[in-house]
Amino acid sequence: MSFISPELLLLKSKPPPCHAQHAASLAFLLYKPSSPSQNPHHPAFPPPRGNHHHHALAMDATTLTSSTQDYLLFLFPAATTYLSPLLAVLLLATSLVWLFPGGPAWAAVAVSRRRASTATPPPPGAPGVVTALAGPTAHRALASLSRSLPGGAALSAFSVGLTRLVVASRPDTARELLSSAAFADRPVKDAARELLFHRAMGFAPSGDYWRALRRISSAYLFSPRSVAASAPRRAAIGEGMLRRISGGGGEAVAMRRVLHAASLDHVMATVFGSCYDPESPEGVELEEMVKEGYHLLGVFNWGDHLPLLSWLDVQGVRRRCRTLVGRVNVFVARIIEEHRQRKKSGDNGEPAAAGDFVDVLLGLEGEEKLSDSDMIAVLWEMIFRGTDTVAILLEWVMARMVLHRDIQSKAQAELDAVVGRGGAAMSDADVARLPYLQRVVKETLRVHPPGPLLSWARLAVHDAVVGGHLVPAGTTAMVNMWAIARDPAVWPEPEAFRPERFEEEDVSVMGGDLRLAPFGAGRRVCPGKAMALATVHLWLAQLLHRFEWAPADGGGVDLSERLGMSLEMEKPLVCKATPRW
Template sequence: MTPSNIDPAFILLFFSNGGLCHVLSLALIALLVFSLSPGGIAWASSRSHSRIPGPSGIVLAFSGTLPHRVLAKLSSSLQVAYLMAFSIGFTRFIISSHPESAKEILNSSAFADRPIKESAYELLFHRAMGFAPFGEYWRNLRRISATYLFNPKRISAQGGLRMEIGAQMMDEIEALCRRDGKVEVKRVLHLGSLNSIMMCVFGKKYEFGEGEGMELEELVKEGYELLGVFNWSDHLPLIGWMDLQGVRRRCRALVKRVNVFVGRIIEEHKERRRIMGALDAMNGDFVDILLDLQLDEKLSDSDIIAVLWEMIFRGTDTVAILLEWILARMVLHPEIQSKAQAEIDIIVGSSRSVSDSDIPKLHYLQSIVKECLRLHPPGPLLSWARLAIHDAYIGDNFIPAGTTAMVNMWAITPR
């Protein structure tokens, strides 16, 4: 039977009340069957059905708090720590809670890309190093960062700036103690970390809770909220256009503010360069470096804004959260705090502050930092997510292109 000789009455049958009910019933049954398949609907509807064990239905771990713990418990209960398949809407996921499969995911060129959520795309992060697609542009950004921003000479040269920011944090804590009798340590750590990044990237620091400093804090806070929110539009394309959670609207409003804030700083640098000339790589900040390389690397102003914004955003909370965990752990274990203080007294003394040159000698303090990183890895799931750019295998398991692969660092580290 060809489309040209189908009786119209046959088509109308499906749009009558009874016919439509039958069609909807069949669709619901098919959806239920797919949902109950191992790995869920996204794996069942893919061109290659999953043989990777996993829960059926839709996993809702990301819509709640502590998803890394929920997924670790799920992997453990199903005894699929090596690799577990699951679905969120129409997005295929695999997750490793085992060091061997984790190593394969993180070292394989098949998982070179990162999945980019709608919020990350709207916030311009697809033009920055963390989310840019694997290719020439991404390699150039990585080379620029390694050569000009993270090289040991430059980091060493900024030791004085870090000491200055540390002193500013101590002054802030002292002022809060005098005024309120209590200190919100999290906020002081966050602002100190933010200032450290700003000195490195923009060559300027801000006063806590005043003017541009307060505005910058609000921008970073809003960005973190938007990137952290679970957005159903990422996994259910049919409802994406409706923006039910308002993520797209908030992202676009934030990008306008970021463009104004960062654009203003770029213009200040351009004006200074017109008057005083360009600074060399060691004396200039990262804005100066990007402006020097703009023509050679074919970077637009929008690219520069995206790169700078990501540097500020990704380099702030991870450090602050780690420091907060270290302080919390030492409060819970005063004997460890006493040992750390004794080591500092012996190596540094009480007449001066700790400097970069002291760090290699503070072995016990370094061990505390490493242990806290093990117990509380920053971004235990999302920081380690990868996207399969082509079909691949992990062990004997076939992974089709477009699958999001995650490593649960929290589940892998022993407790």
């Protein structure tokens, strides 16, 4: 089960004669691989550097190699003072805890498991503390680590500081995890708590309050009727995006800026009932706050995993969050008050009818009524999640259209056949007759999921069994959707961008099929998935119908990734748009 078999441990300590100062050396022979096939050279350790012998105690660390097995030898160099037996024992205990499968955070689980004769075994795990989550491609690093563990692709265990973590990288274990009531909550990061998101739908603990938020948003924002009713507004914002591109005078188009502005307009119109001129003081402030909040929620904060660092706030996350939340409170509270006054002074003295989500929240009564601080948290979360998902996904789709001109041409031929060439307005009804365009979006979601680790993790509220392994209460759980989408056992030719694969088998992206669940599944599935897909489909149809897309200045497309709150292009897409008619 384990990656390391601690089958041989050597402790060598030589006390000095009498009271004289004498060199002492301490060496630990820390592990022996169970078999050569188990890849003993884990990324946590250096590879062997040649043949060495037991007398090589002057080196800090080396590898002893024989014809059948390797041993990693950690050496403490000779000292001029006596190394006490107590210190030797402490060093030995620390080494054993550090090298425990799953790392130090899982060592305590092993102790309790030994006490229970019928306990279920924990998942296979890597030793030490995993720092992969701090990197820009954590999804790739975790996929590689999971594959390196025997049985780890299904479920693997890691330590991130003092945080216990499990990662599921197969559809079956992902379904177990996401559908289980044991994982109904989310771990609340320091930034999320400081930004009040623990009172919003994404991070609120499962319970009456969370269910009320879910019910309200589903009924008034994300129901099929609401999505259909918002179609004219989405189409109008898309047309505005086309005019902005056309007005560029043939200059290269910075797609991220264009898409983000359109997405923010859509969210603001849906949630607050009005858009903001990006050049106005309010528009500039809103853009700055969204950008800062997006960064703070996406940055890896070691303080979430090491209590001392949390107290010290060494990365300044808490300080920046408190500064931002003060600005957010003033900005959103002003909008809430404007809506409140408008309702009081409606036409003919009657209360104004609800026209946007702020009006809906202000109209709640009884147990569902929210305080102003809770309304601010809910509304602010809507801005973040609604803006980034659509803009980032569309940027990836457009990157693929620029890179794969044959696929772009095929999608445009479908558009011409359904809508015709010319300035005909596009609608959701047209999108329903564009199956190839929908497959292009689906294939982009597979290859470039906005949340490769499903953005926000789950938290085990009590002990659970996943894939035959124990996941103790308090464990953070993730699904590596990127690893599932790149698994050749799940997807033939996983690295190829081929929308035609969905002609052969129509796979839903709405959470029912864990081979492709970019919006999650189970109790915490994204409630806005239908609205997001409707927006992406319509705007993509408008962009491809009006323009031919090519690399700017004859250059290529860099598909390098960077994972923050979502998986975005490391280098923003810049391309050339040529009118098709």
